[in-house]
Amino acid sequence: MPRALSPAEVEAFRDRLCAAAERLFAEHGPQAVTMRQLAVALGVSPMTPYRYFRDKDDILAAVRASGFERFAIALEAAYRAADGPLERSLAVGRAYVGFALKNPDAYRLMFDLSQPNEADYPDLVAASRRARDIMAGQATGLVEAGLIEGDPVLVSHMLWAALHGGLVLQLAGKLSPAIDPSALRRGAFEAIIRGLAGRGAVLS
Amino acid sequence: MPRALSPAEVEAFRDRLCAAAERLFAEHGPQAVTMRQLAVALGVSPMTPYRYFRDKDDILAAVRASGFERFAIALEAAYRAADGPLERSLAVGRAYVGFALKNPDAYRLMFDLSQPNEADYPDLVAASRRARDIMAGQATGLVEAGLIEGDPVLVSHMLWAALHGGLVLQLAGKLSPAIDPSALRRGAFEAIIRGLAGRGAVLS
DNA sequence: CAATATAAGTTTACAGGGTAAATTAAAGGA
DNA sequence: TCCTTTAATTTACCCTGTAAACTTATATTG
Known part of the structure; x- marks a missing residue:
C-alpha cells in the first residue's frame, strides 16, 4: 500500500521488528536473529526491513x-x-x-x-x-x-x-x-x- | 606427506593456527577471522584446519x-x-x-x-x-x-x-x-x- | 621391489547468511 | 486518465561454515 507511511507507522514497524529480534534472541540464541528469520517473524519479505533500518547492525543498535x-x-x-x-x-x-x-x-x-x-x-x-x-x-x-x-x-x-x-x-x-x-x-x-x-x- | 604426523607436529600446526587467528582478530576485527582467511594465512586449503580442530568454535576455544x-x-x-x-x-x-x-x-x-x-x-x-x-x-x-x-x-x-x-x-x-x-x-x-x-x- | 592400505590434504558442492539491483504494485496529483 | 512516487518483493551475488568425494604420497606388507 504505497504512498505516505506516517512517522507513526514507521516507528510502529521499527518497534515490531525490535520486539521480534528480542524474542528470537531470547528464545533461540544470538545466531537465530537473522534478517530472513526476522522477516518471517513479521510476515514480510527478507528485504523489507532495509526500508526501516540501514543494515543489521542498525537493527541490533536499536x-x-x-x-x-x-x-x-x-x-x-x-x-x-x-x-x-x-x-x-x-x-x-x-x-x-x-x-x-x-x-x-x-x-x-x-x-x-x-x-x-x-x-x-x-x-x-x-x-x-x-x-x-x-x-x-x-x-x-x-x-x-x-x-x-x-x-x-x-x-x-x-x-x-x-x-x-x-x-x-x-x-x-x-x-x-x-x-x-x-x-x-x-x-x-x-x-x-x-x-x-x-x-x-x-x-x- | 601422509602417514604419521607426530603429536609435536599436530601441536605445532594448532599453535600456528591459533597465532594466525589472534593476529587476524587484532588486526582486522572479529568478523575477519574466518576459516578461509585462516587458511590463506597458513598457506593451506580451506578444509585443512578441520583435520586439527572439530570446527570453528573449537578454534576460538583454543x-x-x-x-x-x-x-x-x-x-x-x-x-x-x-x-x-x-x-x-x-x-x-x-x-x-x-x-x-x-x-x-x-x-x-x-x-x-x-x-x-x-x-x-x-x-x-x-x-x-x-x-x-x-x-x-x-x-x-x-x-x-x-x-x-x-x-x-x-x-x-x-x-x-x-x-x-x-x-x-x-x-x-x-x-x-x-x-x-x-x-x-x-x-x-x-x-x-x-x-x-x-x-x-x-x-x- | 611391487602392491596395497592409510592418512594428509585438496576440490567440489551445498545450505544459509547479508544485501545490491532490478522489478512489481499501489496510491495521489495532474 | 495517466504519470509519478514509493512500499514491497523478487532475483541475484558473494561470502560463510562445513560435508563428501577425490587426490596424493608415504609405510607397511606380500
Whole structure:
C-alpha cells in the first residue's frame, strides 16, 4: 500500500521488528536473529526491513537502545522512590541487579563487547547516557553526603564496575561456586556500597 | 606427506593456527577471522584446519585457552614475586590490569559473552581455572591476614568483579570521561583493594 | 621391489547468511 | 486518465561454515 507511511507507522514497524529480534534472541540464541528469520517473524519479505533500518547492525543498535531505555527507566524509578543518599544508592543497585537478572539476554546484548562501537548510533548513545547519568547522580549523592570521599565520577565508575563485573562474570559462568541469583538480588553487591560507604572510604 | 604426523607436529600446526587467528582478530576485527582467511594465512586449503580442530568454535576455544594460559602465567608471576598478603593482592591486581590493557583483543575474546559455553572445552576450563585459582589465593591471603573479613570465595568474586567490570566498561567505551589507561595501570583499581582492606571491611 | 592400505590434504558442492539491483504494485496529483 | 512516487518483493551475488568425494604420497606388507 504505497504512498505516505506516517512517522507513526514507521516507528510502529521499527518497534515490531525490535520486539521480534528480542524474542528470537531470547528464545533461540544470538545466531537465530537473522534478517530472513526476522522477516518471517513479521510476515514480510527478507528485504523489507532495509526500508526501516540501514543494515543489521542498525537493527541490533536499536534493540540495544531500547534495552538501555527500559534499563534507565528502572533505575530512575528506584532513584526517585528512595530518599536519602545511601538509600538511593542501595535502591539503584538493587534495581540494576534486578534488571540484569530479569532480562539477561537484553543485558548481555547491551554490553556485548563484540558489538560495533555505539558512537555511530545516536539513539543508543542517548539511551546509554541516560542510564549512566543515574549512576553518576547516585554516586554524587554519596560523595556530597560525605559517605564516600573522592571524585564523584570515579566513585560512580567504581560502583558501576563492581555491579557490572559481578553480573557479567556470573552470566558468563566464570564464578565458581556460582552465586545464587536470589542472593545477588537480595544484595550481595550491597556489601560493596555499604563497605565503601560504611565509613571513610577514600577513592582517588 | 601422509602417514604419521607426530603429536609435536599436530601441536605445532594448532599453535600456528591459533597465532594466525589472534593476529587476524587484532588486526582486522572479529568478523575477519574466518576459516578461509585462516587458511590463506597458513598457506593451506580451506578444509585443512578441520583435520586439527572439530570446527570453528573449537578454534576460538583454543585461542581463548591460550589467552587464559598467558593470563594465568602473568598472574602467577606477580603472585610469587610479591611478599605479604596485601602486596600480593596489589601485585596481582596490577598484573591483571596490565595484561588486559596490553592484550585488549585477547581479553575481550576471553570474556566475550556471546562465545559458546566453555564447559565443552576441557583445555579452556583448565586454563580458566588456573587464573581463577590465583584470584582465590590472593583473596584468601587478605582474609587470613585479617585485612578483610568474610568468605574468601566471596571476597575473591568481589575483587575480580571490580577489576573485570572496570576493564570491560572501559574497553566498551561506556565510561565517560574515559579513564586514562596509564592511570588504570598505575592503580586506580588499587583504590578498591586498599579501600576494602584499608580497615575492617566486612563482606558477607 | 611391487602392491596395497592409510592418512594428509585438496576440490567440489551445498545450505544459509547479508544485501545490491532490478522489478512489481499501489496510491495521489495532474 | 495517466504519470509519478514509493512500499514491497523478487532475483541475484558473494561470502560463510562445513560435508563428501577425490587426490596424493608415504609405510607397511606380500
